[in-house]
Amino acid sequence: MERIVPARTPTAPASARRWPLHGSAATRVIEQWAAGSLAPHTLMQRAGQAVARLARAWRPHARHILVVAGGGNNGGDGWLAAALLQQHVAGLPGARVQVWALGDTSRQPPDARWARAQALAAGVEVIGAPPAEAAQPDVVIDAVFGLGLSRRVQGSAVDAVHWLHTCAAPTLCVDLPSGLDADSGHWWVEAPASPPAPRLTLTLLTLKPGLFTGLGRACAGDAIWFDDLGVSPALAPDAWLTLPGGWPDVPALQRAHASHKGRRGDVLVLGGQLPGATGVGMTGAAILAGRAALRAGAGRVYVGLLDGGAPMPALDTGQPALMLRTAEAALASSLPEHAVVVAGCGGGPAMAALLPALLARAPRLVLDADALNALGPLSSGTALPEAWVQRRKAGWHTVLTPHPLEAARLLGCDSARVQADRLAAARTLAERLGATVALKGSGTVIAAPGTPPLVNLSGDGLLASAGTGDVLAGLIGARLAAADEATLASAAARADAVAQAVAAHGALTASWRGHWPPTATDLLL
Ligand SMILES: NC(=O)C1=CN([C@@H]2O[C@H](COP(=O)(O)OP(=O)(O)OC[C@H]3O[C@@H](n4cnc5c(N)ncnc54)[C@H](OP(=O)(O)O)[C@@H]3O)[C@@H](O)[C@H]2O)[C@@H](O)CC1
Ligand SMILES: Nc1ncnc2c1ncn2[C@@H]1O[C@H](COP(=O)(O)OP(=O)(O)O)[C@@H](O)[C@H]1O
Known part of the structure; x- marks a missing residue:
């Protein structure tokens, strides 16, 4: 027993x-x-x-x-x-x-x-x-x-x-x-x-x-x-x-004396709409994802904010190592081609306009929140957009991190249906898009085409607060950035890598001893 x-x-x-x-x-x-x-x-x-x-x-x-x-x-x-x-x-x-x-x-x-x-x-x-x-x-x-x-x-x-x-x-x-x-x-x-x-x-x-x-x-x-x-x-x-351990592998990083930041992988977070004309800002979501990527060992983390007409903050005072810029400036550089792109955290409706370029340019792409909503229903009756077909052909890596409602929007059903069979929902999305899917919630399901899904054991209800999903997106970005291409060669290996990040995310509450439940920021202390 x-x-x-x-x-x-x-x-x-x-x-x-x-x-x-x-x-x-x-x-x-x-x-x-x-x-x-x-x-x-x-x-x-x-x-x-x-x-x-x-x-x-x-x-x-x-x-x-x-x-x-x-x-x-x-x-x-x-x-x-x-x-x-x-x-x-x-x-x-x-x-x-x-x-x-x-x-x-x-x-x-x-x-x-x-x-x-x-x-x-x-x-x-x-x-x-x-x-x-x-x-x-x-x-x-x-x-x-x-x-x-x-x-x-x-x-x-x-x-x-x-x-x-x-x-x-x-x-x-x-x-x-x-x-x-x-x-x-x-x-x-x-x-x-x-x-x-x-x-x-x-x-x-x-x-x-x-x-x-x-x-x-x-x-x-x-x-x-x-x-x-x-x-x-x-x-x-x-x-x-x-319940995979082994990441982030801090002892291995300590042993790598001759390392430098360029070897640790780059992450570009795109999202975090600034409160412009609409007065609605979600900058914090992208900042949280960026902080999480940095905390988990990425060498350089860039955050491209959707400006919405509002002035850009000069820096994230809580984590000045984050390199802030506008999304336009980030996209004008070669970052989408060589960094892992984490897109969607707090991106708002403006995400939809950026998505085609990301799908076409970013070989390693994590789609979260508004980037998922911008994909629209991908029901099995319709042809996939050409960009998806090309990504699959090129062997590029796409990770989707929907919560149940986002998954339901993608599947063209309601969230009760997704929750009634989470394994099937995650598998369907993964097979359809040729992507790795982390369907979040109690027992996050990680599915990839042609391989049995993984169910994550770590985490608990303390994670159920705003912003923790942005932290997860950043961790997945860092995990992919730490991997060389050979170690991500198979769908099963990509699922394992995402599962490591999901497990590390869930483990963040296991040692929480505070009087109050942790906020998303607390998870990164
Ligand atoms: N055989 C062995 O040596 C071993 C067996 N093992 C044990 O057997 C368990 C599986 O047993 P199982 O297959 O008999 O099913 P079980 O869960 O008892 O349910 C059947 C009963 O529920 C009833 N029922 C069903 N749906 C219903 C509904 N909606 N509403 C109302 N009633 C409903 C159904 O009634 P019926 O549909 O026939 O009218 C029937 O009476 C397994 O979980 C494990 O504990 C293990 O220890 C290994 C060794
Ligand atoms: N009861 C729970 N058990 C385990 N993990 C949970 C639970 N509730 C929420 N989580 C995790 O917290 C995160 C919440 O993500 P999400 O709903 O996208 O929040 P947000 O968009 O506000 O960042 C996910 O990683 C999810 O798996």
Whole structure:
């Protein structure tokens, strides 16, 4: 059994911290393959044992244990855990193991029927409704739905799932929090996704993508544990969960004595509309991206501001090393050809006019915010603009960093649709544009053509404030600027590089100990 969340900060090389993610279809194949080579009920026995072991380790003094068991094999895991916990607490004062049984037991699959028989033989108490408020259990085990849920919850299970998500007792979820879609992190029931009590999830056999993106992290609780039930899946993963370290590599920079700023890579940020005639300024966004690129080790960082008729600031007093200029001046130079261009942060509508030149000139281009909005819908029914075709032919690198609404605009749908299947949304955009896509949010998904997507493990809700996306864009710019062309040769390598920057960005809040949540500027201190 391994704890995946909270993650330990990696010190190992980039590839050391990655775990295969298998969706429901792949997990079924693995389950069938394993079940075929093991004695009957072995997998469920191992699953029930793992659940009981973790429940005891987490709440060693629990005497009143409630298992909420559904009608399928997820419920089976719960029934077996109840049998084992009953044996453990039997004879202790106040001991009580109850199973709130849902579903039609006459339709239980064979493994679950066997597990239920074990529990009844062990003497667990079966109940048909939740315990009264006054008799709150010390710990609850959520075994209503696991892998078998792929549509809206119906019937009596609705109330049970709602109860589970509002009850005040610590809750251990078996395989998946009931209500969560294993593949997408979509939530299939009307109930608060963030429960009030401490909870953890023990996922079994495989790690499922839905636990780590969308609403997965919010529903799964403070910790996610994994038990492979002794089975090593010989099946290619649908995606990878990543926590790459190794960047920025400060010791390597210290060792590079003969280095100079020209070797560390240049970044040009284009955006940051100044408050001109419209009175609306977004200069800070470009400054944040520039500061982040500099902080992360880029040798020279230029910020080209969209002037909008307002006077240019002479410098960024917080980071005077940033070289400020107008966007026009930046574009009149050769910077777009040789620097990594990060375009769009606070760019406003003026970004649209600059975009064609950037697409045609910048071999390494990161498109964020208003640069994405300026792209317009790139729905599959229409031909891609010629500039995209040419970029692909030339093997140029484009990174898109949409948040869900920006992704929805690009896909011509709404953000709920994007959030309902973040992996699919990121993959679609990446394949369509031949680009690397970082779909931001809880569990940022990094997708590139022809390679399984990556789901980032670092970061948390402390990042949910204005400007943190600009910081990420700057970090990605710096990461690309640090790479020589050979190391970005494949789509998978480019995705890895972007994933390193996303992981470093998420890690910025991990050590935050301030009284207040950090602002985007605080992240760069
Ligand atoms: N076999 C083994 O040895 C191992 C199994 N393992 C465990 O099995 C789990 C998968 O079990 P599973 O395939 O039986 O699915 P599960 O999550 O229990 O759901 C099925 C039940 O839910 C019901 N139901 C579904 N949708 C519904 C809805 N919308 N609204 C209402 N009801 C709905 C459905 O009812 P039905 O659709 O049949 O009417 C049925 O009763 C997996 O997550 C893991 O915990 C692992 O430990 C490995 C070893
Ligand atoms: N709950 C969360 N968990 C992890 N990361 C988050 C969460 N909320 C926001 N973030 C991250 O914060 C950043 C916000 O970016 P964005 O929405 O573009 O903000 P802005 O445009 O104001 O800079 C993204 O990198 C996103 O992944």
